[in-house]
Amino acid sequence: MSDETPICSAKGCRTDAVWVLAWNNPKLHTPDRRKTWLACEEHREHLSQFLGVRGFLKDVMTLEQWERGTGTGAGSAADG
Known part of the structure; x- marks a missing residue:
């Protein structure tokens, strides 16, 4: 992970991220794919x-849990 602090994905928000929301659009992604x-x-x-x-x-976890690898999907926290 880079030295940059991850920020919230909400439009216009520049606050530090605390949570990772793992998701999947079944019309576009294979069932095991996780975007975040x-x-x-x-x-x-x-x-x-x-x-x-x-x-x-599909899942909501803390950024700390995701970085420790306790997330259920593959990908980086910046994937999305």
Whole structure:
């Protein structure tokens, strides 16, 4: 991982990311593929709901858990 602090994926937000939202669009991705969005505390619920309503959300974990490799999918936290 680079020295840059990961930031939230919410439009216009520049806050440090705390959460990783792993998702998959079944129309575009194989079932085991995981794309990721990063979220700060403020935007975690909003981004989770956005993905969840579409049936895309697969997992939510802390950035620390993701970096330790306890995530369920492949990819980097900046993938998305």
